[in-house]
Amino acid sequence: MSNIAKAFENGKAFIPFITCGDPDLETTAKCVVEMQKAGASLVELGIPFSDPTAEGPVIMEASLRALEAGCTTDKVFEMVRKLRTELGVTIPMVFMTYANVVFSYGIERFCQKSSEVGIDGFILPDVPYEEKAEFDSVCKQYGIDLISLIAPTSHERISMIAKEASGFIYIVSSLGVTGVRSNITTDIPSLCAAVKSSTDVPCAIGFGISTPEQAANMSKSADGVIVGSAIVKIVAQYGKDAPEQVGAYVKSMVDAIK
Amino acid sequence: MPDSKGRFGIHGGQYIPETLMNAVIELEEAYNHYKNDPEFNKELTELLNEYAGRPSNLYYAEKMTKDLGGAKIYLKREDLNHTGSHKINNVLGQALLAKKMGKTRLIAETGAGQHGVATATAAALFGMECVVFMGKVDCERQALNVYRMKLLGADVVPVTSGTATLKDAVSECMREWTTRIDDTHYCLGSVMGPHPFPTIVRDFQAVISRESKAQMLEKEGRLPDYVLACCGGGSNAIGSFYHYIENKEVNLIGCEAAGRGIDTFETAATINTGKLGIFHGMKSYFCQDEYGQIAPVYSISAGLDYPGIGPEHAMLHDTGRAQYVAVTDDEAVNAFEYLSRMEGIIPAIESAHAVAHAIKLAPTLPKDKIMVITISGRGDKDCAAIARYRGENINE
Numbered sequence: 012m013s014n015i016a017k018a019f020e021n022g023k024a025f026i027p028f029i030t031c032g033d034p035d036l037e038t039t040a041k042c043v044v045e046m047q048k049a050g051a052s053l054v055e056l057g058i059p060f061s062d063p064t065a066e067g068p069v070i071m072e073a074s075l076r077a078l079e080a081g082c083t084t085d086k087v088f089e090m091v092r093k094l095r096t097e098l099g100v101t102i103p104m105v106f107m108t109y110a111n112v113v114f115s116y117g118i119e120r121f122c123q124k125s126s127e128v129g130i131d132g133f134i135l136p137d138v139p140y141e142e143k144a145e146f147d148s149v150c151k152q153y154g155i156d157l158i159s160l161i162a163p164t165s166h167e168r169i170s171m172i173a174k175e176a177s178g179f180i181y182i183v184s185s186l187g188v189t190g191v192r193s194n195i196t197t198d199i200p201s202l203c204a205a206v207k208s209s210t211d212v213p214c215a216i217g218f219g220i221s222t223p224e225q226a227a228n229m230s231k232s233a234d235g236v237i238v239g240s241a242i243v244k245i246v247a248q249y250g251k252d253a254p255e256q257v258g259a260y261v262k263s264m265v266d267a268i269k
Numbered sequence: 270m271p272d273s274k275g276r277f278g279i280h281g282g283q284y285i286p287e288t289l290m291n292a293v294i295e296l297e298e299a300y301n302h303y304k305n306d307p308e309f310n311k312e313l314t315e316l317l318n319e320y321a322g323r324p325s326n327l328y329y330a331e332k333m334t335k336d337l338g339g340a341k342i343y344l345k346r347e348d349l350n351h352t353g354s355h356k357i358n359n360v361l362g363q364a365l366l367a368k369k370m371g372k373t374r375l376i377a378e379t380g381a382g383q384h385g386v387a388t389a390t391a392a393a394l395f396g397m398e399c400v401v402f403m404g405k406v407d408c409e410r411q412a413l414n415v416y417r418m419k420l421l422g423a424d425v426v427p428v429t430s431g432t433a434t435l436k437d438a439v440s441e442c443m444r445e446w447t448t449r450i451d452d453t454h455y456c457l458g459s460v461m462g463p464h465p466f467p468t469i470v471r472d473f474q475a476v477i478s479r480e481s482k483a484q485m486l487e488k489e490g491r492l493p494d495y496v497l498a499c500c501g502g503g504s505n506a507i508g509s510f511y512h513y514i515e516n517k518e519v520n521l522i523g524c525e526a527a528g529r530g531i532d533t534f535e536t537a538a539t540i541n542t543g544k545l546g547i548f549h550g551m552k553s554y555f556c557q558d559e560y561g562q563i564a565p566v567y568s569i570s571a572g573l574d575y576p577g578i579g580p581e582h583a584m585l586h587d588t589g590r591a592q593y594v595a596v597t598d599d600e601a602v603n604a605f606e607y608l609s610r611m612e613g614i615i616p617a618i619e620s621a622h623a624v625a626h627a628i629k630l631a632p633t634l635p636k637d638k639i640m641v642i643t644i645s646g647r648g649d650k651d652c653a654a655i656a657r658y659r660g661e662n663i664n665e
Contacts, residue, residue: 061562062431062548064440065286065447071430084560110284110547115561137284137547142273162288164450172287183288187448 013156014131015053015103015178019213023268024052024179024235025226026215027242027261028107030073031056032082034250036090042246043094045258047102050265052235053179054100055134058087058108065136067190069240073247084116088128095129105132105158105178110146118146122153132156132178140172161206161214162186163197173209180206180214182233190240192219195229203232223267230268238264275464278587280580283463285550288447296454297465299370304472309369316361317476320394321351323358325477327484327641333611340495340634342627343488345481345643347505348616354646355477355505356387356458362473364391367454374398374453378442380407380435380501381572381619382414383646384458389423391456399423402441404434407571410654432565435501435575439549459502460579463550467579474508481641482512489639495520495630498643499622500593501537501573503582505645510591520592522630523582524622526568527595537566539578540586540593548576553583569598569658572619572646600625602658605648617646618655 018024027046031039043054059074059082066074087106094100106125113121113135125133132155138146140159147157156178161169163186173180182202184195199216206214216229217237226236245260246253274297275281283293303309317323326346334342347355367375375392377399379385385401392399401418405427408415418425431437439462446455460467460474478496485493496513498506500523513519525538536542539554546555548563556564556576568574578593585591601618604625609615616624620643627642634640648655656663 062436062440064443064549067444068430075431078562111555111557111561111563113561114547115544115557115559136286137550139283139285139287139290141283141290144273160287162286162290164288164291166291168287168290183286186288186450188444 013178015156018053018103019179019234023230024215025050025261025265025268026053026055026235026237027051028055028057028237028239029246030070030077030243031058031087031090032077032080033073033246034076035080036082036086038246038251038253040090040094040098041254042257043100044098045254046261047100049258049261051102051261053103053105055105055107055237055239056087056091058084058106058112060109060112063109065188067188067240069243070189073243084112088124091130092128103131104129105134106130107134110135110137113146118149122149122155126153126155130155132158134158134181136160140168163202169205170209173206173212176210176212178212179235180210180212181237182206182214182216184216184218184220189218191221195219195225199229200232223263226264227267236264236268275468277581278584280551280553280583281464281467282552283550284547284552285463286447292446292450293463293465295370299366300465300469303366303369309365313362313365316365317358321357321361322349323476324480325349327481327488330612336611337628337631339631339636340638340640341636342631343485343493343639343641344614345477345509345641347477348614348620348644348647352387352390353649354383354387354617355474355508356384357390358476358508359458359470359473359504360384360387360391360456363454363456363469364395364397367456368395368397370454372452372454375456376400376402376442376445376453377456377458378435378438379403379458380438380574381570381617382407382411382418382650383572383617385423385425386414386417386421388456389418389421392423393421400426400445402426402428402438402445404428404432404438406433407435411571411650413650435571436563459504460507460581461502461549461551461577467551467581470504471507471511471581474504475511477505477508477643478510478512481509485641492516492519493639493641495522495638495640497522497524497623497627497640499524499573499619499645500578500582501526501575501619502577503579505643507579507581509643514590521585521590522626523591523593524596524626525593526570526573526622527597528567528569530597531595535567537568537574537576538595539576541595543576551580553580554578569601569654570618570622572617573622594626596622596625602655604628605651605655614644615648616644617648618651620645
């Protein structure tokens with residue numbers, strides 16, 4: 012059984028995202044520790060990419076800040092190693108990044124290093140079902156789940172994608188890019204039901220979720236709720252003082268979905 | 270299980286968010302249907318001939334030939350097309366396709382503004398809504414084209430993210446497309462992006478070599494020895510090469526923008542300085558750092574200022590069928606001025622990159638060799654920038 016499954020064993024999972032290296036990796040590491048303390052079930056670590064085409068302005072700007080501050084893939088691996096060996100983080104962690112970050116590092120080398128430092132899965136938004144074999148075949152050798160994404164436009168593709176999914180399924184709540192939305196108009200219950208009719212793999216919803224009310228609402232249909240931009244905004248606002256704020260926010264979201 | 274589609278050797282594919290997958294599948298199905306539809310092709314040919322002014326001339330540049338003293342030089346005059354560049358060939362095809370698909374809105378990226386102007390033109394003609402994304406830096410260096418697009422009824426959105434140039438305009442278009450798919454067609458301007466775009470754009474641009482091959486046979490009774498075209502994403506280059514690929518004796522040369530030189534960081538010469546990667550929906554060569562971060566490229570030419578190259582070019586490079594050379598800003602500006610004075614033809618600064626390589630190559634060849642240079646666009650849009658490059662300030 013994949014380690015990621017543990018995240019879904021105790022009720023609804025809250026899954027926070029953070030852009031690694033914004034403002035620096037020490038702050039990122041402290042935020043992850045706070046997230047675990049606050050009850051997060053799984054953490055998504057964003058490895059910054061120069062041209063993140065699936066991101067809205069909040070995560071895009073955080074990625075550029077992180078890169079300018081000197082964040083690299085190797086430094087992120089070191090941070091993860093530290094989280095696992097020194098800082099007591101035991102909840103599952105996945106990398107969220109873009110195909111070229113993995114490809115340019117060498118898919119094999121990237122998977123090997125990820126598994127060695129204690130990463131459980133990858134989310135690659137620019138690797139759809141049709142292109143996943145090149146990555147997934149290597150991921151499987153290293154016990155890493157390549158997370159499948161399902162969008163409101165997936166329609167008849169849902170069962171094909173869901174049947175091969177592992178870890179969890181990332182349900183994209185809305186059209187467009189990541190970012191806070193006041194209103195999510197997709198028929199989430201139907202989308203989740205369609206996914207669940209094809210697989211037993213847990214599903215979590217992300218894109219546009221920021222308030223405890225939205226999270227509570229989403230968790231009625233899905234097994235977990237993913238929040239990115241709202242957290243990245245807190246980090247942008249508080250900088251090195253963000254960990255405590257991030258912890259408090261995660262706690263409010265965890266409470267909302269329990 | 271569906272395989273990765275749209276491969277050119279190892280290059281190409283569909284590296285895009287799941288949200289867009291059904292959109293590109295729908296596009297592929299529509300294209301496969303209409304490309305063999307006599308009615309569609311009749312309409313497109315009529316548009317190309319009656320509206321865009323095709324076929325474009327294959328002009329014997331006699332003065333230039335004599336001046337350089339080597340190969341006989343012909344210019345394929347895409348600059349004479351309506352809107353002033355080869356971009357209209359692809360845009361009319363895609364806009365017609367989009368209309369058949371029931372789309373009412375076109376979005377497009379643009380670098381120099383030539384593709385944006387062509388898209389705005391087609392949108393005006395077909396009564397479609399049009400939004401063009403253009404890097405803020407490019408909006409400034411190509412202000413005339415921004416005005417033209419607005420005049421044609423398009424919204425021009427200046428893109429401020431990243432390097433605020435062509436790659437960022439492409440990224441912003443992809444973001445916009447994921448937001449609004451139902452009524453919107455992304456009218457991609459080059460032979461890049463996810464499948465089926467590299468194939469669609471190539472097929473629509475292949476009219477260049479289809480014509481030049483026939484024109485050459487008529488004028489010279491044989492095929493040329495060299496075909497030169499400038500190459501950013503590579504749409505005019507693939508259009509210029511395509512029907513010659515099967516004729517192995519024809520040398521195909523793509524001219525990349527070296528900017529301040531391929532040994533500097535201020536370059537956009539992808540084949541000459543890039544490495545294999547995955548970006549903007551495709552596997553191909555990209556200018557990038559050791560961690561795969563896309564490099565901030567530079568060229569005086571806003572249209573060649575792109576860190577990648579189309580996947581079919583990447584394959585032609587791998588197989589050695591085409592050669593890709595690098596041309597600096599300085600060489601391109603010299604060629605811009607040279608062609609203006611020598612033949613009375615002001616080429617786009619993009620096309621001047623191909624002219625620059627011809628100036629180097631032609632004198633080394635015997636007089637019985639024949640060379641075709643694609644003049645992909647006209648240079649009116651570049652006059653202010655070239656004047657600035659020469660230290661002269663003209664107010665447009």
